[in-house]
Amino acid sequence: MSNWIRKEITEDAYEELHGIKPQIYFEVPIKKNENTVKIIFGGKEIILQEILKNGLTNKAILRYSGETMTFKTVYEAEQEATRILRG
Secondary structure (H helix, E strand, O other): OOEEEEHHHHHHHHHHOOOOOOEEEEEEEEEEEEEEEEEEEEEEEEEEEEEEEEEEEEEEEEEEEOOEEEEOOHHHHHHHHHHHHHO
């Protein structure tokens, strides 16, 4: 079972990087080799999952509206998420 915790400080950082201020929730409990984040803006919801290997990003997975996209970095996934959310 997953619960979500909102992190408003992360929302401010996202706004500085991408120019929009979505609601950002982190999944708890935190898992050892992955970070899962829910990004909500304008009635749209995206799940971004960072897969770690030896503590470093191995890949980032973006899920939206039944589609799954894979990226090499979290930043690339965030850029695509921002494009979708602005859409």
